[in-house]
Amino acid sequence: MRVSVLGCGRWGSFIAWYLNHIGHEVTLWGREGSKNLEHLRASRENGILTFDSKIEITSDLAAAVAHAEVLAISINSQNLRELLARLRGHHRGQPLVLCMKGIEEGTGLRLSEVAAEVLGPVETAVWVGPGHVQNFVKGVPNCMVIDANDDGLRRRLVEAFSSDLIRFYYGADLIGNEVGAAAKNVIGIAAGMLDGLGLTSLKGALISRGPREIARLIRAMGGDELSVYGLSHLGDFEATVFSAYSHNRRFGEAFVRGEPYDELAEGVRTTRALLTLGERYEIDLPICRAVSAVVHGGRDPREILSKLFMRSLKEEFY
Ligand SMILES: NC(=O)c1ccc[n+]([C@@H]2O[C@H](COP(=O)([O-])OP(=O)(O)OC[C@H]3O[C@@H](n4cnc5c(N)ncnc54)[C@H](O)[C@@H]3O)[C@@H](O)[C@H]2O)c1
Numbered sequence: 001m002r003v004s005v006l007g008c009g010r011w012g013s014f015i016a017w018y019l020n021h022i023g024h025e026v027t028l029w030g031r032e033g034s035k036n037l038e039h040l041r042a043s044r045e046n047g048i049l050t051f052d053s054k055i056e057i058t059s060d061l062a063a064a065v066a067h068a069e070v071l072a073i074s075i076n077s078q079n080l081r082e083l084l085a086r087l088r089g090h091h092r093g094q095p096l097v098l099c100m101k102g103i104e105e106g107t108g109l110r111l112s113e114v115a116a117e118v119l120g121p122v123e124t125a126v127w128v129g130p131g132h133v134q135n136f137v138k139g140v141p142n143c144m145v146i147d148a149n150d151d152g153l154r155r156r157l158v159e160a161f162s163s164d165l166i167r168f169y170y171g172a173d174l175i176g177n178e179v180g181a182a183a184k185n186v187i188g189i190a191a192g193m194l195d196g197l198g199l200t201s202l203k204g205a206l207i208s209r210g211p212r213e214i215a216r217l218i219r220a221m222g223g224d225e226l227s228v229y230g231l232s233h234l235g236d237f238e239a240t241v242f243s244a245y246s247h248n249r250r251f252g253e254a255f256v257r258g259e260p261y262d263e264l265a266e267g268v269r270t271t272r273a274l275l276t277l278g279e280r281y282e283i284d285l286p287i288c289r290a291v292s293a294v295v296h297g298g299r300d301p302r303e304i305l306s307k308l309f310m311r312s313l314k315e316e317f318y
């Protein structure tokens with residue numbers, strides 16, 4: 001399959017590396033002037049992976065799109081709308097594979113909904129689930145999930161992209177998989193905060209209570225609440241809540257320690273988007289609210305944690 005990957009950061013570069021590794025014809029596009037692109041062009045490596053000579057690297061969006069049967073996109077979620085608007089003039093209806101985890105701030109739209117809003121009806125898949133580049137390039141396998149708004153696309157991609165390095169499952173709940181994947185980053189920030197506060201032992205409670213509030217939201221949005229226990233959310237906790245590689249977990253830890261953190265932590269802006277959805281669907285999201293109170297509201301994390309504990313008492317499952 002001829003695939004163009006749009007976005008040459010940590011994950012986009014990996015997607016290009018992986019698809020080439022399993023025999024697809026790959027072009028990687030990045031913005032002209034992008035440091036990642038320049039570095040990859042000059043050295044064909046990015047500090048974590050090394051590119052095979054067959055991978056084309058370009059800053060010509062029109063050429064990258066013209067070449068492709070499928071477009072895989074992996075950039076900051078909040079910039080997807082802007083990239084799709086640039087893509088509009090070149091797009092010839094090729095299916096999109098969104099390799100990203102977020103919900104649009106301001107609108108509360110899932111990324112597949114953003115794609116439909118900008119490009120009109122388009123076959124769109126999401127590729128989500130656990131995995132860090134550092135592990136994959138060492139040959140450590142993982143399981144992921146591909147879901148789509150079109151059954152044929154979902155099947156074609158799972159079958160074309162599966163290998164002994166990534167075992168893909170057919171996703172069957174686009175709402176649940178998109179919301180679950182985005183929300184795991186917020187749980188990851190909360191986990192990092194616990195690490196930073198010396199409260200790592202509370203992570204068990206976090207990974208039990210976090211999915212319950214996200215499950216209620218998914219159900220209210222028309223998805224299947226069981227999706228929260230699939231690869232896109234619970235299945236991603238080892239790679240996020242417990243991993244030394246997770247940018248979201250590391251952001252949360254650095255934040256409560258008052259240290260700077262420069263990498264992309266998608267959960268920061270997804271937190272706000274989830275609260276928008278919580279209001280829209282009248283679902284209380286206490287853990288998301290707590291993360292937002294600390295990260296956006298500047299509140300003391302210990303005080304916010306104590307408030308979480310002192311809420312009215314509840315049945316465990318409701
Ligand atoms: N296991 C997984 O599924 C997995 C793993 C890592 C990251 N991700 C997801 O991949 C996405 C990207 O994360 P990352 O770690 O690669 O981030 P990153 O910061 O390393 O890379 C983002 C890239 O997007 C580019 N970019 C930003 N706005 C753009 C625009 N408007 N047009 C073109 N390029 C633009 C940046 O220049 C950068 O190269 C996130 O949504 C993240 O959650 C998924």
Ligand SMILES: O=P(O)(O)OC[C@H](O)CO
Pocket residue numbers: 101129130131132185188236239240245246247248249264265266
């Ligand atoms: O490093 P993070 O927190 O962006 O997580 C990366 C992947 O989503 C883990 O599967």
